[in-house]
Amino acid sequence: MKLLPKVIVFDLDGTLYEDIHHFNFYAERLRDKLPLQKQEIFWKEYKLAEQGEHTLRIGRVYDVAKDLLLVQQDRIVKEAFKWDGTALSQEEVNQLYPEQITIDLESMLSIGDLWWVPACVAFHHGLSGKSGHRSFLETREFMMTPEFKMNKITNFKEMLQDLREHGVKLVLLTNSPEPDSEVILTKLELQTVFHKKIFNGKKPTLTSNRFEEIALTFNVNYNEILSVGDNWINEILPAQKLGCSTILIDPHHISTDESADIVVETMTQAIPFFKKIIE
Numbered sequence: 403m404k405l406l407p408k409v410i411v412f413d414l415d416g417t418l419y420e421d422i423h424h425f426n427f428y429a430e431r432l433r434d435k436l437p438l439q440k441q442e443i444f445w446k447e448y449k450l451a452e453q454g455e456h457t458l459r460i461g462r463v464y465d466v467a468k469d470l471l472l473v474q475q476d477r478i479v480k481e482a483f484k485w486d487g488t489a490l491s492q493e494e495v496n497q498l499y500p501e502q503i504t505i506d507l508e509s510m511l512s513i514g515d516l517w518w519v520p521a522c523v524a525f526h527h528g529l530s531g532k533s534g535h536r537s538f539l540e541t542r543e544f545m546m547t548p549e550f551k552m553n554k555i556t557n558f559k560e561m562l563q564d565l566r567e568h569g570v571k572l573v574l575l576t577n578s579p580e581p582d583s584e585v586i587l588t589k590l591e592l593q594t595v596f597h598k599k600i601f602n603g604k605k606p607t608l609t610s611n612r613f614e615e616i617a618l619t620f621n622v623n624y625n626e627i628l629s630v631g632d633n634w635i636n637e638i639l640p641a642q643k644l645g646c647s648t649i650l651i652d653p654h655h656i657s658t659d660e661s662a663d664i665v666v667e668t669m670t671q672a673i674p675f676f677k678k679i680i681e
């Protein structure tokens with residue numbers, strides 16, 4: 403597939419860096435806020451889920467109130483599982499979810515990346531959303547310290563600079579807040595490479611509004627925008643609907659070839675496709 407974008411929109415976490423050791427730190431912060439008697443089972447289930455051996459896994463949706471794991475397609479629930487893995491009958495599924503579900507950040511959680519794995523396990527064991535958010539902030543704080551070392555993606559910065567020199571506009575669109583995102587960008591030496599940076603992006607709810615803003619800023623059509631990210635719900639699906647091209651980074655192999663124009667396991671694998679843009 404030949405992509406010819408004038409604007410490329412990048413997600414930050416899981417896209418511009420490939421480190422994952424902070425997820426353990428996050429899981430520990432979540433664990434420590436649970437009652438003592440829940441901590442061991444939390445950790446066990448978190449590890450199983452991380453390895454794709456639990457009903458809760460990346461690619462599913464967690465219905466917090468009903469404590470069910472959902473397999474959905476275009477927000478229509480196809481399958482539902484109890485925590486122990488028992489599948490609900492098709493009749494029960496239709497009864498519980500007769501219409502499209504609304505994915506949000508509180509009650510219907512899309513387990514789109516590794517952030518959501520320990521969080522949903524913790525919510526299952528009764529952790530409040532507030533405590534979950536506090537653990538997230540503690541983790542982001544840790545990521546800003548010098549102790550949190552980040553591995554740069556080889557040749558990535560050079561490739562971005564190349565794209566810039568060829569007139570391609572580069573945009574960062576992240577759900578993370580500005581101060582810690584900037585620290586991460588600085589660690590990656592990517593703080594000045596973007597033409598536009600949008601923080602607190604509120605994806606997926608506001609993804610299409612953000613893309614509208616980006617299209618206006620750079621005076622391009624949607625088919626001239628390429629969206630790159632590791633979260634299908636946040637960065638790929640809404641962009642596809644607008645007519646943008648897409649590259650999905652899928653380290654967990656939860657997508658199909660149709661999920662995006664290009665599906666890769668790591669950003670490193672995507673670099674040849676970016677190079678082709680300016681060939």
Ligand SMILES: [Mg+2]
Pocket residue numbers: 413414415416417515631632633
């Ligand atoms: Mg991401």
